[in-house]
Amino acid sequence: MNAFKDFSDPLVETRPVSAKGSSPDWEHSFAALGSAFFSEIAPQPMAAPYWVGRSASVARDLGLSQAWFQSDDALQGLTGNTVLTGTRPLASVYSGHQFGVWAGQLGDGRALLLGDLADVRGQRQEVQLKGAGLTPYSRMGDGRAVLRSSIREFLCSEAMHALGIPTSRALCITGSDVGVRRETMETAAVVTRVAPSFIRFGHFEHFSNQEQDGEGPPHRELRLLADHVIGQHYPECLMCETFPGNPYAALLQRISERTARLMAHWQAVGFCHGVMNTDNMSALGLTLDYGPFQFLDAFDPSHICNHSDSQGRYAFNRQPHVAYWNLHCLAQALMPLIREQEQAIAALESYKVVFPAALQQHMCAKLGLTDARPLDADLIEVLLQMLARDHVDYTIFWRRLSHWVAAMHTNNSVRDLFIDRPSIEAWLLRFEQRLGAQDPVRTSRTMLRTNPKFVLRNHLAQTAIQQAHARDFSEVATLLSLLESPFDEHRGYDAYASFPPSWASSLEISCSS
Ligand code: AMP
Ligand code: MG
Numbered sequence: 001m002n003a004f005k006d007f008s009d010p011l012v013e014t015r016p017v018s019a020k021g022s023s024p025d026w027e028h029s030f031a032a033l034g035s036a037f038f039s040e041i042a043p044q045p046m047a048a049p050y051w052v053g054r055s056a057s058v059a060r061d062l063g064l065s066q067a068w069f070q071s072d073d074a075l076q077g078l079t080g081n082t083v084l085t086g087t088r089p090l091a092s093v094y095s096g097h098q099f100g101v102w103a104g105q106l107g108d109g110r111a112l113l114l115g116d117l118a119d120v121r122g123q124r125q126e127v128q129l130k131g132a133g134l135t136p137y138s139r140m141g142d143g144r145a146v147l148r149s150s151i152r153e154f155l156c157s158e159a160m161h162a163l164g165i166p167t168s169r170a171l172c173i174t175g176s177d178v179g180v181r182r183e184t185m186e187t188a189a190v191v192t193r194v195a196p197s198f199i200r201f202g203h204f205e206h207f208s209n210q211e212q213d214g215e216g217p218p219h220r221e222l223r224l225l226a227d228h229v230i231g232q233h234y235p236e237c238l239m240c241e242t243f244p245g246n247p248y249a250a251l252l253q254r255i256s257e258r259t260a261r262l263m264a265h266w267q268a269v270g271f272c273h274g275v276m277n278t279d280n281m282s283a284l285g286l287t288l289d290y291g292p293f294q295f296l297d298a299f300d301p302s303h304i305c306n307h308s309d310s311q312g313r314y315a316f317n318r319q320p321h322v323a324y325w326n327l328h329c330l331a332q333a334l335m336p337l338i339r340e341q342e343q344a345i346a347a348l349e350s351y352k353v354v355f356p357a358a359l360q361q362h363m364c365a366k367l368g369l370t371d372a373r374p375l376d377a378d379l380i381e382v383l384l385q386m387l388a389r390d391h392v393d394y395t396i397f398w399r400r401l402s403h404w405v406a407a408m409h410t411n412n413s414v415r416d417l418f419i420d421r422p423s424i425e426a427w428l429l430r431f432e433q434r435l436g437a438q439d440p441v442r443t444s445r446t447m448l449r450t451n452p453k454f455v456l457r458n459h460l461a462q463t464a465i466q467q468a469h470a471r472d473f474s475e476v477a478t479l480l481s482l483l484e485s486p487f488d489e490h491r492g493y494d495a496y497a498s499f500p501p502s503w504a505s506s507l508e509i510s511c512s513s
Contacts, residue, residue: 026086026115029124030197033228036207036221038090043080043112044133044143046188051075052147052173052468053154053476057484058194059171062127063120069172078192079174080112080132087114087127091135095209096202096279097329099313106202106279107137110145113198124232126198127171131190144180147173148465149513150189151476152456153290155464157193159456159483160287165265166258167287168195173476175468182512187469195286199229201330202279208333219336226251226337229283243347248337253347256327258285260351263320264358268366269455270296270394272316274306275511278329292509295455297500298391299384307510320359324351365450366398367431368405368443379434383427390419393499398451404428405435406444452486453497459504460496 031038059069068074077084091108098106112132116124130153131145145153150173160167171192178188207222217223226248230237237243240250262285266273273280274292282288294305301317309315314322331344338344363380364372387397400413409432418424435443456479464475482490490496 025118026084026088027117027124028088028115029228029232030092030113030116030126030199031088031090033224034221037203037225038092038113039136040088040090041112041133041135042083043089043129045081046079046174046176046178046190049075049079049081049174049176049190050471052151052175052189052473053480054172055154055158055170055480057158058169061119061121061169062117062125062171062194064171075174078129078172079176079190080129084114089114089129089132091137092198092203093137093206094200094202094279095206096200096277097205097326098277098279099309099311100325103277103279105137105206106139108135109138109141110135110143111193111198123196125194125196128193128195128198129190130193131188142180144178144188145191145513146180146182146186147175147189147468148186149291150175150191151465151468152293152461153191153193155461155476155479155483156290156293156456157287158480159454159486160271162484162486163265163269163452163455165269165271165287166262166285168193168198168282170194195282195284195288197229197233197282197284198288199225199283200279200288201281201283201326201333202277203283204330204333205278208336222333223337226334233284243343246338246340246343248334249340249343249347252327252331252334252338252344253350255283255285255330256348256351257354259323259327260354261285261358262287263323263355264362266319267316267359268362269452270299270316272296272303272305272314273319274309274314274509276314276319276322276326278326281323281326281330291511291513294458294509296394297457297504299387299394299397300391301384301388305509307508308512320355324348324355327351366447367434368402368438368447368450369434370438370443373434376434379427379430386418386420386423386427390417392417395452395455395457396497396499399448399453399497402444402447402451405447406441408440449487453489454482454486454493456483457500457504458507458509459500462504462507 076082089112091112093107095105096103111128111130114127116126119125134143154170154173157167157170161169171194173189173191175189180186180188207225212218230247230251234251234254237247237250243249272294280289292306296303303316304312327348331348364376397417404414415424464479467475482493482496
């Protein structure tokens with residue numbers, strides 16, 4: 001189907017452009033699954049677009065030429081005003097559980113997959129335009145994304161990548177003065193995001209729940225999808241010793257493991273996603289669909305970052321449980337292929353092994369410990385309780401502790417974060433004894449590469465958003481450059497690494513985007 005005509009705006013010329021000079025190598029491995037999986041649809045043009053932010057690093061990784069990335073062709077193509085030569089825009093269909101309830105069919109309501117490109121390492125990367133207009137899955141939505149949420153997604157994708165956390169990435173944002181109604185009138189933007197695959201748990205749920213029409217083998221699409229994911233991303237499942245002859249159980253196990261590792265990353269760095277619905281859970285264990293996310297300021301295990309989440313379903317300390325719950329939805333969706341219930345249960349079990357081990361490893365790394373000892377879990381638990389009791393800033397604590405180790409324990413910067421001085425002093429003494437003969441300078445250096453100085457706090461994003469609304473995108477660029485190397489000191493930018501201002505706690509971030 002070619003629906004370009006349905007959506008083209010007579011004011012905006014549609015013309016083919018090429019991202020990689022004469023030989024663009026767009027492929028369409030998702031589209032090869034067949035028409036049951038998507039609807040082809042042209043992007044909806046946006047008048048008079050302008051650049052809001054660009055990641056030179058993503059462009060480099062994708063092998064895009066600098067000249068092209070600066071060009072008007074790129075601006076028009078990545079806004080959806082032209083169709084890049086070789087691309088084949090499509091919206092995929094998926095379903096999902098939202099806030100614990102089966103929501104039925106959802107789908108890409110405002111994202112269009114252009115196709116996939118080989119990056120400089122030869123890995124295929126899918127490229128999506130988010131906010132590029134209506135699709136058959138837009139339901140009550142307008143197919144658009146607002147500038148505010150696009151800036152948050154763009155910056156956070158790149159921040160997470162630089163922190164070493166699996167994530168979709170963001171090539172750029174383009175904006176337009178076209179009005180978009182949310183709680184108030186805002187303006188539209190398009191984020192170009194990049195990932196090896198945007199397949200979600202919800203894709204499996206969709207094809208598992210589809211009525212069987214009696215023609216052809218049962219669950220044909222579900223099997224096609226699972227085989228595609230295995231073939232492209234988990235080929236090892238075909239020769240899994242734990243699940244011989246059952247690659248689908250092996251797939252569930254591998255996704256469980258990757259999800260467990262992702263949760264360990266989030267918990268260790270203090271990242272709260274905010275909307276862990278199954279349609280936002282990546283089959284590759286990537287952080288996906290940045291909405292009302294937040295990096296913790298003061299450490300509060302029960303922190304709820306999504307203003308719309310009145311029950312606290314997605315509170316910070318519930319994330320690992322929710323991920324496990326979501327994996328059960330995935331397991332259920334895969335049951336027609338896995339068949340043996342015990343195998344599905346065994347595959348899910350790996351989450352319970354991998355998550356605590358990975359979290360423990362991250363926390364020990366944050367402490368700079370070079371080996372593991374039985375009492376480390378208690379050392380960490382006591383510390384987290386103190387951080388929570390005294391509402392200590394999570395990121396600042398770890399950074400100061402990293403410096404404290406090299407300062408031969410003489411500075412008070414860590415102690416000063418706490419109200420309960422005797423407890424932190426006792427803990428620091430215990431930590432000092434635990435470090436024992438470890439070289440303090442080397443340990444500190446390792447800790448400074450593990451505990452970031454800069455994270456995308458809500459108030460930092462908010463300041464960039466406010467300036468962007470006045471067409472000043474310099475703060476977006478500044479934040480991007482800090483967050484691209486969050487472990488570096490960036491002399492002169494300490495204000496970006498300091499405590500949030502008092503107005504930050506009154507910021508309400510909802511699902512509205
Ligand atoms: P999200 O909460 O952003 O993960 O979105 C949940 C579902 O709603 C997905 O199917 C989205 O594609 C869809 N959606 C969200 N916002 C819009 C919008 N403005 N227009 C169309 N669909 C939307
Ligand atoms: Mg989503």
